[in-house]
Amino acid sequence: xxxxxxxxxxxxxxxxxxxxxxxxxxxxxxxxxxxxxxxxxxxxxxxxxxxxxxxxxxxxxxxxxxxxxxxxxxxxxxxxxxxxxxxxxxxxxxxxxxxxxxxxxxxxxxxxxxxxxxxxxxxxxxxxxxxxxxxxxxxxxxxxxxxxxxxxxxxxxxxxxxxxxxxxxxxxxxxxxxxxxxxxxxxxxxxxxxxxxxxxxxxxxxxxxxxxxxxxxxxxxxxxxxxxxxxxxxxxxxxxxxxxxxxxxxxxxxxxxxxxxxxxxxxxxxxxxxxxxxxxxxxxxxxxxxxxxxxxxxxxxxxxxxxxxxx
Ligand SMILES: [Fe+2]
Ligand SMILES: [Fe+2]
Numbered sequence: 140x141x142x143x144x145x146x147x148x149x150x151x152x153x154x155x156x157x158x159x160x161x162x163x164x165x166x167x168x169x170x171x172x173x174x175x176x177x178x179x180x181x182x183x184x185x186x187x188x189x190x191x192x193x194x195x196x197x198x199x200x201x202x203x204x205x206x207x208x209x210x211x212x213x214x215x216x217x218x219x220x221x222x223x224x225x226x227x228x229x230x231x232x233x234x235x236x237x238x239x240x241x242x243x244x245x246x247x248x249x250x251x252x253x254x255x256x257x258x259x260x261x262x263x264x265x266x267x268x269x270x271x272x273x274x275x276x277x278x279x280x281x282x283x284x285x286x287x288x289x290x291x292x293x294x295x296x297x298x299x300x301x302x303x304x305x306x307x308x309x310x311x312x313x314x315x316x317x318x319x320x321x322x323x324x325x326x327x328x329x330x331x332x333x334x335x336x337x338x339x340x341x342x343x344x345x346x347x348x349x350x351x352x353x354x355x356x357x358x359x360x361x362x363x364x365x366x367x368x369x370x371x372x373x374x375x376x377x378x379x380x381x382x383x384x385x386x387x388x389x390x391x392x393x394x395x396x397x398x399x400x401x402x403x404x405x406x407x408x409x410x411x412x413x414x415x416x417x418x419x420x421x422x423x424x425x426x427x428x429x430x431x432x433x434x435x436x437x438x439x440x441x442x443x444x445x446x447x448x449x450x
Contacts, residue, residue: 146327146429150209153216153325155223157449158441160314162234167373169308174370174378175392176402180315182365184231185245190287191225193253194218197280201332204274210328210335217328220321227314235369245368249361257283278336282346285333286354286416289423292326293412294404295319296427299435303401309440317439323432326423344419355413363389 168177195218202218205211232242255261257280260268298304298319304312330347337343363386371382384392390406397405415421436442 146424151324151429153213153220153328155216155219156317156321156436156442156445157223158227158317158439158445160227160231160310160441162231162310162314163237165234165308165311167235167238167240169311170304170402171306173396173400173402174373174375175366175381175396176400178369178373178381179362179366179393179403180311181231181235181369182362183315184228184235185242185365185368186249186361188225188229188232189246189249189253191221191228193257194221194284195225197277197284198332201277201281201336204277204336205332207335210331213325213328214332217325220325224318224321227318231314240369240372245365248364252357252361278333279346279350281329281336282333282350283354285329285347286351287358288322288326288329289351289412289416289426290354290358290409291319291322292423292426293409295322295326295432297404297408299323299428299431301401307402313439313441316435317441320432320435320439323427324429324436326427330423348417351413351416355409359409 167181168174170176170180198214198218198221202211202214205214232246235242298316304316333347334343337346363384366389367382367384371379373379373381381392393403394406397403397408412426415426
């Protein structure tokens with residue numbers, strides 16, 4: 140089943156691609172000689188499965204409120220794509236287990252975030268389910284997804300432009316690039332849904348700024364703490380030192396790594412992208428190249444295999 144999505148050239152049909160990735164031969168440091176970048180990216184396998192399932196739960200609840208048929212199609216397509224992303228990253232957790240990484244303590248923190256803090260009734264606060272507040276809490280969570288999707292979209296475009304992973308493990312590089320290409324492909328959906336559900340333009344602007352002030356530090360916290368958590372289990376004592384990096388040291392190392400090797404984006408790249416969000420005229424349509432993302436998907440080995448199996 141296909142769905143449509145806004146692009147500079149009109150509307151684009153979104154579809155879920157049922158891909159599989161065989162990570163049996165993938166080393167733990169999948170970016171050779173760069174443990175920090177390998178762990179920073181591998182932390183995504185811990186964060187996203189629960190996070191993207193939460194996206195699907197919130198969107199399934201918000202979908203009946205959508206009165207625009209095109210946007211409703213986008214939302215359905217978004218849910219289908221995110222559900223596949225969640226499954227792919229869940230299966231990547233066995234790759235980490237195979238390398239003697241115990242994921243569970245960190246996964247418990249992620250579950251707390253998405254099931255307790257951002258669930259239907261955080262900390263048992265049942266009043267959020269009263270009619271008057273239920274919609275506001277739902278729209279708030281839709282807005283949080285909009286802010287998160289700003290990062291997945293800009294990271295997606297960064298990955299489309301990136302060539303430094305050409306020397307890395309090809310299966311893991313394809314996994315991230317395929318996922319990030321789909322993030323570029325559906326980058327407008329979360330923003331458009333949040334705007335659609337806000338009653339006024341001013342309310343939408345204020346809400347998306349307040350929510351970004353919550354999401355940016357939280358996103359950085361989870362990526363950095365995931366990196367530390369994984370690196371602390373490395374067999375090499377030198378690499379295990381990453382597990383004790385504080386916020387400033389991690390930021391400096393990320394900036395240096397981004398500028399010197401492009402294995403991960405520089406920290407300043409994320410800050411600049413967050414500043415662009417402040418503009419009242421901001422729209423994610425200008426933050427990525429849909430054609431470039433679809434070109435990657437067309438040559439992605441996993442997506443090609445999925446297409447062949449489906450036909
Ligand atoms: Fe995703
Ligand atoms: Fe997404």
